Ligand SMILES: *[C@@H]1O[C@H](CO)[C@@H](O)[C@H](O)[C@H]1NC(C)=O
Ligand SMILES: *[C@@H]1O[C@H](CO)[C@@H](O)[C@H](O)[C@H]1NC(C)=O
Ligand SMILES: *[C@@H]1O[C@H](CO)[C@@H](O)[C@H](O)[C@H]1NC(C)=O
Ligand SMILES: *[C@@H]1O[C@H](CO)[C@@H](O)[C@H](O)[C@H]1NC(C)=O
Ligand SMILES: *[C@@H]1O[C@H](CO)[C@@H](O)[C@H](O)[C@H]1NC(C)=O
């Protein structure tokens with residue numbers, strides 16, 4: 001839906017804004033001519049204006065190039081002002097058919113900046129956004145309402161490098177261009193307890209609908225990489241996310257109190273969970289009460305020696321339900337699926353479906369605990385017990401595993417409806433003595449090798465753990481081929 005207010009064109013500078021619709025018309029009219037010249041990124045010459053194409057939920061009528069606003073891609077000049085003024089400029093015309101900001105080849109140092117609605121940030125394949133390492137370039141925001149406190153420090157939090165709130169139709173994409181968080185200095189300050197605020201994320205969008213984050217390389221985030229929170233209709237695909245395997249809290253993708261989310265074709269090497277599904281913290285999350293639900297995770301490759309391929313929690317106080325994960329590869333990862341909760345969290349984790357997972361070199365395959373702890377403050381209600389129910393795992397194969405399963409429910413609050421079927425786990429040369437350790441859990445198993453703990457009942461009949469057959473609305477969204485001006 002476009003706002004009804006009339007777009008203003010007054011501030012359009014000549015040479016800054018290309019009308020993509022006109023480029024299309026020109027493209028069709030000259031398509032029979034032979035064009036000479038080498039263009040990268042699969043580009044075409046359009047009436048001597050080279051163009052590039054990319055796939056997105058929505059194409060944009062207007063374009064600008066960040067250099068037109070004084071940005072310098074020398075790796076040294078701080079470009080925050082140029083990014084902000086380019087986006088401010090485009091905000092005036094974006095309501096009329098959308099606007100895109102092109103980041104050409106170069107190394108663009110910048111502090112945090114905010115996006116707008118009906119907008120695409122497009123990174124050329126040789127573009128590198130470099131995050132400033134000076135705290136002054138990062139505004140401080142209040143803690144998230146569903147968290148109450150910052151995670152690193154109780155006070156505020158630094159705004160993410162690329163930030164947006166209350167937006168509709170926002171896209172961050174490129175031809176695998178790079179965003180480098182230069183996080184080493186942040187990890188060190190965090191570990192030395194030198195920060196008074198929570199470290200910034202790489203990309204955070206809040207209260208936004210119609211989000212696409214795709215075809216980018218994210219390096220060395222100061223904290224989590226991609227954090228959609230209070231969002232609907234989110235597509236995250238084709239990301240390569242890399243951080244040292246011992247860097248602090250460099251989670252890959254953390255959908256948090258979001259609905260209708262598709263996460264596919266991502267490759268993640270991280271010092272924390274590759275995917276962590278969350279929904280708020282203890283009493284703050286209970287009060288805010290917004291679940292994460294209807295999420296698809298597929299075709300993921302994860303390397304995370306200290307954490308999980310997919311974690312649910314530990315902040316889950318708005319509830320987590322209807323998560324569908326399949327075609328997942330984990331290599332050298334601490335656990336495949338990890339469910340973390342605690343008395344005080346309340347809410348639920350239910351209707352979780354994971355299948356077709358291939359794993360090699362794992363400490364655990366299955367890990368869950370109801371005693372994770374980690375509270376924002378002492379004011380949580382210890383009688384707020386989480387409901388963990390309907391957790392389904394099927395068709396998995398693992399090699400070189402130290403301990404197949406550690407499943408720890410809560411006394412007086414049994415984790416119910418755990419189903420495991422057709423799971424073959426090859427053990428490490430020196431596995432743990434106790435292969436399965438289960439307390440306060442119940443469920444069923446069928447064709448699980450080595451045989452799981454007795455709390456998972458085994459009948460004579462063959463059981464296949466369920467996986468939903470319907471499709472989610474986010475799977476029906478089709479991407480268009482969009483054009484952008486090419487700049488050498
Ligand atoms: C964004 O939306 C939320 C939820 O509707 C609202 O509480 C908040 O005030 C809005 N923020 C801004 C900056 O408009
Ligand atoms: C990005 O990289 C991936 C993996 O190397 C490749 O399959 C994909 O085609 C690239 N995408 C673009 C838009 O260049
Ligand atoms: C954190 O707060 C302390 C005490 O107020 C102050 O001395 C220190 O400079 C602050 N550190 C940062 C990074 O702002
Ligand atoms: C098995 O895992 C151990 C670590 O637990 C690792 O050192 C070893 O190289 C792995 N073996 C194979 C064959 O991958
Ligand atoms: C069991 O799981 C494996 C690994 O995913 C798969 O190849 C096989 O087809 C499954 N068997 C059945 C009977 O579904």
Ligand SMILES: *[C@@H]1O[C@H](CO)[C@@H](O)[C@H](O)[C@H]1NC(C)=O
Nearest residue numbers: 406408433434436437438439
């Ligand atoms: C199994 O897990 C329980 C609960 O955490 C723990 O108390 C016990 O020590 C574990 N047993 C072994 C043999 O590791």
